[in-house]
Amino acid sequence: xxxxxxxxxxxxxxxxxxxxxxxxxxxxxxxxxxxxxxxxxxxxxxxxxxxxxxxxxxxxxxxxxxxxxxxxxxxxxxxxxxxxxxxxxxxxxxxxxxxxxxxxxxxxxxxxxxxxxxxxxxxxxxxxxxxxxxxxxxxxxxxxxxxxxxxxxxxxxxxxxxxxxxxxxxxxxxxxxxxxxxxxxxxxxxxxxxxxxxxxxxxxxxxxxxxxxxxxxxxxxxxxxxxxxxxxxxxxxxxxxxxxxxxxxxxxxxxxxxxxxxx
Numbered sequence: 455x456x457x458x459x460x461x462x463x464x465x466x467x468x469x470x471x472x473x474x475x476x477x478x479x480x481x482x483x484x485x486x487x488x489x490x491x492x493x494x495x496x497x498x499x500x501x502x503x504x505x506x507x508x509x510x511x512x513x514x515x516x517x518x519x520x521x522x523x524x525x526x527x528x529x530x531x532x533x534x535x536x537x538x539x540x541x542x543x544x545x546x547x548x549x550x551x552x553x554x555x556x557x558x559x560x561x562x563x564x565x566x567x568x569x570x571x572x573x574x575x576x577x578x579x580x581x582x583x584x585x586x587x588x589x590x591x592x593x594x595x596x597x598x599x600x601x602x603x604x605x606x607x608x609x610x611x612x613x614x615x616x617x618x619x620x621x622x623x624x625x626x627x628x629x630x631x632x633x634x635x636x637x638x639x640x641x642x643x644x645x646x647x648x649x650x651x652x653x654x655x656x657x658x659x660x661x662x663x664x665x666x667x668x669x670x671x672x673x674x675x676x677x678x679x680x681x682x683x684x685x686x687x688x689x690x691x692x693x694x695x696x697x698x699x700x701x702x703x704x705x706x707x708x709x710x711x712x713x714x715x716x717x
Contacts (some may be wrong), residue, residue, distance in 0.1 A: 462696040466491035469542040470693070473525050473534075473582065474552035476503035477600060479685060481510070483549050486686035487693055488516030492547060495538045496520040526570070527551040527579040535585040544590045547693045550579040550627075551602040552572030554618040556595045568619045575623035579630065589642060597643040599634070599690050603627040603704060605712045606650045624649075628704050635702030644701040651708020655679035674709030 470487045474480040475496035488494045488511055497503055504520035511518035519541065521533035525644060538545060553575045556567040581614045583599055584664060591597030607624030628647055635645035652670040671678050680701075684707055691697040 455632070456693070463690055463694045465547075465690075465694055468492040468497070468546040468693075469523070469544060469546035470549065471495045471497065471499045471534075471538050471542075471545050471586070472549040472551060473578075474602075474645070475549070476500065476507040476520075479650060479653060480549070480551040481507050482682055482685050483551065483600075483602075483689045484511060485514065486689040487547060488514070488518060488689050489666065489686075489693065492519040492693070493542060495542060495545075497523050497534055497538075498552065499524050506544070513670040515657070526554075526574040526580065528581055531578060531581045532585055535582060535589065535612070539586075539590055544594060545586050546591075546596065547598045547600070548583065548586050549600045549602065549689075550605075551583060552578060553602065553623075555617055557616055559616045560618040563616075563618055570625050571619040572626075575620070576626045576630065576670075579627060583645075585639065587641075591643050592638075592641045595642045597641075598693050598697075599643065599645045600689065601627050601631050601645070601647045603631070603647040603649045605649050605706050605708045607713050608706070609715070611658065630709055631704060632702045639701055644692070644697070646697070646700060646702070647704035647707070648688055649704050650683060650685060651680060651706060651711045653684075671709075673715060674711045675714060676709035678709060680707065680709065 470492045472480055472484045476498040483527045484494050496507055498626055504522055508518045508520045521534055521537050523530040525531055532652045554571050556571050579601055604624040607628050608622045631645050631647040688705055688707055
């Protein structure tokens, strides 16, 4: 019998690990999954931030817990994966969101900053995806991996935004998503990417902050920045059976910025 739309989006009984989940876009994605019924494991580096985020989710009636870990550190990534599996039993949904950015002209960009961004934004995604897949998803022949990329991975930047390492890393995440989806489709693991545009929580990056919210909003045909709801729908689609025939895809959630600037 064909399921209803409410049944297709229902995540009751599912488990999710969300990295970079203590604030901003990661916390929004955790809300989306939890509100649809999933049990949530949050991770980021700072325990105090995680305690606050978990309390916020729990106050909304969401089953949430946390593990502090640095997703730039391989040993920490593997500890995070193993502790999550021990505490949740398995992982149905993995959201790779922990990331870093660095603003500097390409000719002056520090190599160590390039390495920091690429290590967290690309290498970290790969290690955690591999570990969770091998120890939970492949054997169960089921899973959804959602990689948070960016419209910065679709092309260049508006004038004045010098984020060469970030752009490069997010372009890599998009093709990582495609390549992984092609390999792991045989295990019924779906891999998709979300490409956010300008959100207030991303304004901590120096070049974004310098431009100001009004200037950034002016780049969007819809004339505004993203808000605390704008990623929820796509996240729920990718994570649930409503999107069970979608894999290897990316979608920009950017108010139309990418259609007029190319990224």
